[in-house]
Amino acid sequence: MSDSSSTAPGETVAESSVLACPACGEPSHDGARFCEACGTPLAPLPPAGGDPAPTGDPTSTGDPKSTGDPATGDPASTGDPATDDDPATDDAAATQPATSDPAAPAARPCVRCGGTVAEDGYCTECGEPAASERDHWAERPAAWVAGVCDRGVRHSRNEDAMALAASPSADDERAFAALVVCDGVSSAPDSDVASLAAARAARDVLASGSQEGAAPVTGEPSARIGAWSALVGEASRAAQSAILATVGDMADRENPPSCTFATAVVDGPLVVAGWVGDSRAYWVPDEGEARQLSVDDSWAQEMIAQGVPRAMAETSPQAHAITRWLGPDAPDPVARTAATLPDRDGWVLVCSDGLWNYCSPAADLAGLVRATHERVGGEPQALAGALVDWANAQGGRDNITATLARFVRSAAPAPDGLDPDLETTIPTT
Amino acid sequence: MAEFAAEVYQNEFLSEGATDVHAIVTVTCTGAGSAGSAGGGAGGVAEIIMVDTSGSMSGRNIEAAKHAAQVAVDQILDGTWFAIVGGSHVANRAFPYPNARMAMVQMEPGARAEAKRAISMLTPGGGTAMSTWLRLADQLFATVPQATQRHAILLTDGKNESEPRANLSAAVRDVTGHFQCDARGVGSRWQVDELREISTALLGTVDLIADPAEIAADFEKLMRASMARGVASADLRVWAPQGAQVLFVRQVAPTVEDLTNRRAEVNPLTGAYPTGSWGDESRDYHVAVRVASKPVGAEQLAARVQLAVNGEVVSSGLVKAKWSDDESLTTRINPEVAHYTGQTELAAAIQEGLAAKAAGDEATATVKLGRAVQLAQQTGNDEATSRLRKVVDIDNEEQGTVRLKRNTSTLDEMALDTASTKTTRVRR
Numbered sequence: 001m002s003d004s005s006s007t008a009p010g011e012t013v014a015e016s017s018v019l020a021c022p023a024c025g026e027p028s029h030d031g032a033r034f035c036e037a038c039g040t041p042l043a044p045l046p047p048a049g050g051d052p053a054p055t056g057d058p059t060s061t062g063d064p065k066s067t068g069d070p071a072t073g074d075p076a077s078t079g080d081p082a083t084d085d086d087p088a089t090d091d092a093a094a095t096q097p098a099t100s101d102p103a104a105p106a107a108r109p110c111v112r113c114g115g116t117v118a119e120d121g122y123c124t125e126c127g128e129p130a131a132s133e134r135d136h137w138a139e140r141p142a143a144w145v146a147g148v149c150d151r152g153v154r155h156s157r158n159e160d161a162m163a164l165a166a167s168p169s170a171d172d173e174r175a176f177a178a179l180v181v182c183d184g185v186s187s188a189p190d191s192d193v194a195s196l197a198a199a200r201a202a203r204d205v206l207a208s209g210s211q212e213g214a215a216p217v218t219g220e221p222s223a224r225i226g227a228w229s230a231l232v233g234e235a236s237r238a239a240q241s242a243i244l245a246t247v248g249d250m251a252d253r254e255n256p257p258s259c260t261f262a263t264a265v266v267d268g269p270l271v272v273a274g275w276v277g278d279s280r281a282y283w284v285p286d287e288g289e290a291r292q293l294s295v296d297d298s299w300a301q302e303m304i305a306q307g308v309p310r311a312m313a314e315t316s317p318q319a320h321a322i323t324r325w326l327g328p329d330a331p332d333p334v335a336r337t338a339a340t341l342p343d344r345d346g347w348v349l350v351c352s353d354g355l356w357n358y359c360s361p362a363a364d365l366a367g368l369v370r371a372t373h374e375r376v377g378g379e380p381q382a383l384a385g386a387l388v389d390w391a392n393a394q395g396g397r398d399n400i401t402a403t404l405a406r407f408v409r410s411a412a413p414a415p416d417g418l419d420p421d422l423e424t425t426i427p428t429t
Numbered sequence: 430m431a432e433f434a435a436e437v438y439q440n441e442f443l444s445e446g447a448t449d450v451h452a453i454v455t456v457t458c459t460g461a462g463s464a465g466s467a468g469g470g471a472g473g474v475a476e477i478i479m480v481d482t483s484g485s486m487s488g489r490n491i492e493a494a495k496h497a498a499q500v501a502v503d504q505i506l507d508g509t510w511f512a513i514v515g516g517s518h519v520a521n522r523a524f525p526y527p528n529a530r531m532a533m534v535q536m537e538p539g540a541r542a543e544a545k546r547a548i549s550m551l552t553p554g555g556g557t558a559m560s561t562w563l564r565l566a567d568q569l570f571a572t573v574p575q576a577t578q579r580h581a582i583l584l585t586d587g588k589n590e591s592e593p594r595a596n597l598s599a600a601v602r603d604v605t606g607h608f609q610c611d612a613r614g615v616g617s618r619w620q621v622d623e624l625r626e627i628s629t630a631l632l633g634t635v636d637l638i639a640d641p642a643e644i645a646a647d648f649e650k651l652m653r654a655s656m657a658r659g660v661a662s663a664d665l666r667v668w669a670p671q672g673a674q675v676l677f678v679r680q681v682a683p684t685v686e687d688l689t690n691r692r693a694e695v696n697p698l699t700g701a702y703p704t705g706s707w708g709d710e711s712r713d714y715h716v717a718v719r720v721a722s723k724p725v726g727a728e729q730l731a732a733r734v735q736l737a738v739n740g741e742v743v744s745s746g747l748v749k750a751k752w753s754d755d756e757s758l759t760t761r762i763n764p765e766v767a768h769y770t771g772q773t774e775l776a777a778a779i780q781e782g783l784a785a786k787a788a789g790d791e792a793t794a795t796v797k798l799g800r801a802v803q804l805a806q807q808t809g810n811d812e813a814t815s816r817l818r819k820v821v822d823i824d825n826e827e828q829g830t831v832r833l834k835r836n837t838s839t840l841d842e843m844a845l846d847t848a849s850t851k852t853t854r855v856r857r
Binding site: 153 | 670671
């Protein structure tokens with residue numbers, strides 16, 4: 001995706017607006033009518049205020065019968081997964097009225113060719129199925145925080161979910177962002193329901209610790225690390241509770257719905273990550289060494305810990321077997337956490353394995369993020385969308401979620417009592 | 430009010446790299462009502478009966494034909510515009526009488542009685558030039574523009590011998606789309622290909638009537654069916670996505686008719702194929718579309734198959750394509766598609782086999798008719814099998830090994846030929 005249509009109405013991104021070719025993924029600039037690489041006609045951008053970002057990949061939309069608000073599963077609903085009731089969520093999708101009449105879905109242009117989608121759920125020009133909100137959506141709670149969640153190419157459902165919250169400006173001393181990604185376990189049916197409920201519940205708990213929240217985290221940065229770590233643990237427990245409440249009877253199944261959990265909270269100079277499973281949080285400085293903040297709860301990670309080379313461990317058949325998860329049969333729902341105090345500007349990235357599978361080492365991922373930043377600019381939703389597009393172009397074998405927060409070091413003076421050159425993750429659990 | 434429903438039968442799963450999507454679409458019409466019920470009443474309907482009055486009809490044929498025409502007249506609903514044409518090497522309007530001011534009149538008891546009297550006065554004489562019959566019928570229909578549902582029955586017993594073949598083809602072309610026409614041949618001296626050309630182009634049926642005594646029952650059935658067609662005209666519409674190619678559109682039940690070349694453009698992506706009038710019935714269509722291949726996991730709509738009445742879509746079926754790497758899905762052959770593919774080939778094998786036999790090419794005839802026997806067996810078309818048995822001796826039904834019969838009756842060959850396009854439905 002990465003096209004400007006995924007940007008909130010009123011946000012000007014014309015200079016950096018990039019539309020990926022639906023056929024080959026080649027980016028092309030706003031106004032181009034045909035792909036430079038393969039000649040495929042490119043769609044005019046959908047009108048502002050319209051739909052959630054269309055994916056650049058024509059295959060990444062799903063069965064129209066399973067579309068609609070992922071929370072309700074209502075097939076005809078145009079309610080979007082991003083809105084919830086968080087007024088800070090000002091992404092494009094949020095402009096869709098949550099109460100829209102399910103019988104009369106708003107006519108939305110085709111994600112592939114920009115044509116009209118007929119009532120039968122397919123484009124009148126190219127036959128592409130109508131985009132499902134659950135299959136692809138974007139959130140952008142603030143101009144410096146955004147994410148894109150996509151079904152990918154090979155899966156028929158998007159079991160990834162995300163939920164974001166942010167304060168308006170990255171430049172505030174107490175700039176706040178919470179990125180939550182949950183990856184539904186695809187071997188367990190209905191994990192898409194579990195993952196979305198989990199992500200939203202966790203996001204709400206984390207937002208309560210912001211300056212605007214119900215129980216703001218206070219104190220010096222060093223003191224806040226502990227408070228945030230505790231709150232992240234609480235968020236993962238809340239996510240677990242939300243899953244249990246959502247799945248109901250499905251909990252009795254042999255394979256009950258379940259998902260991973262990964263988050264990163266930005267609070268001024270502080271970044272606190274938390275995880276259960278193998279979704280990841282990365283710190284990607286604009287220059288210098290990038291680091292994976294989370295440590296996978298996975299079979300592959302256990303192998304790595306025992307000395308097996310990363311590349312070998314991550315490509316083994318059981319690599320994706322996770323040792324911890326959220327769900328009715330979860331062994332331990334409390335997130336492990338780590339905190340860091342970055343010394344420069346950069347990106348905080350929380351993603352699912354649909355992205356990191358194609359560039360697991362932090363240095364590789366950082367290379368990708370920086371190159372993409374160079375190409376599409378620093379608007380976080382365009383960047384997240386371009387990362388998702390890239391993963392789709394690599395094959396899109398899994399659902400893909402990329403969420404980003406722009407970390408601005410200058411806004412937060414070096415906290416007392418902590419080494420300003422701190423470049424190591426502080427394990428807090 | 431007539432209601433249409435479209436059902437799609439297909440295997441939407443394509444293997445990686447596959448491009449061709451096949452589907453059988455069954456369109457069913459219910460609540461059609463009687464002719465003219467959709468609007469304008471019976472005044473919106475017109476019928477013409479064309480009876481061969483050439484010299485060859487003398488004797489039993491003309492008497493039987495006259496009786497049949499009178500029976501048909503009885504079936505025409507009051508209010509329907511109608512006329513009777515007697516045809517030889519020229520066409521004559523038998524009723525309304527040649528000196529009448531009106532070219533067609535509306536049916537009422539007086540007109541019915543008078544028409545029957547006019548029919549009884551038909552006398553055989555002259556040759557056969559069916560182009561003149563069709564052109565006269567076309568002129569008569571043209572005098573009642575308010576009648577939008579137009580149907581004719583044409584009966585002959587002989588070859589179109591009084592004019593070059595091209596004249597008939599030209600007339601058929603010229604009147605196509607103006608009215609529908611069922612064509613009937615009595616006896617064994619008429620040409621199946623001539624009547625098939627007429628009935629195919631004019632959206633009717635062709636059939637053989639072996640015994641003149643059966644004409645009346647057939648005419649009664651034809652006219653009753655026509656009077657029960659409450660939907661004057663409908664188009665099959667096929668939409669295919671940008672860049673896709675419609676390989677063919679065929680009606681496959683109740684008979685095989687290739688519609689591909691009858692496309693009229695609705696818009697660049699949608700073609701309309703005329704299907705004539707509809708009663709309470711169902712027809713099956715085989716649509717094949719070639720789309721660009723997509724990656725495994727992708728889905729797209731390959732075709733919308735719709736029925737449109739008066740330019741308005743009344744029913745729509747969706748033909749989909751989903752690319753998968755699951756061979757258990759992609760290798761499955763849809764039974765409906767397989768059945769009608771076999772039935773279409775069966776019709777072609779019969780026609781080609783008989784044509785080869787007529788041309789003296791016994792080797793080709795044996796192979797083609799053998800294949801026909803095999804296909805009839807595979808698709809469960811027992812009627813075709815029993816008709817084939819009258820033309821060939823079957824050594825092995827499953828393998829399609831046959832021997833051409835000596836001294837077969839022309840009637841049996843013609844019966845096989847005319848019925849070749851009739852299909853059996855899939856057992857569901």
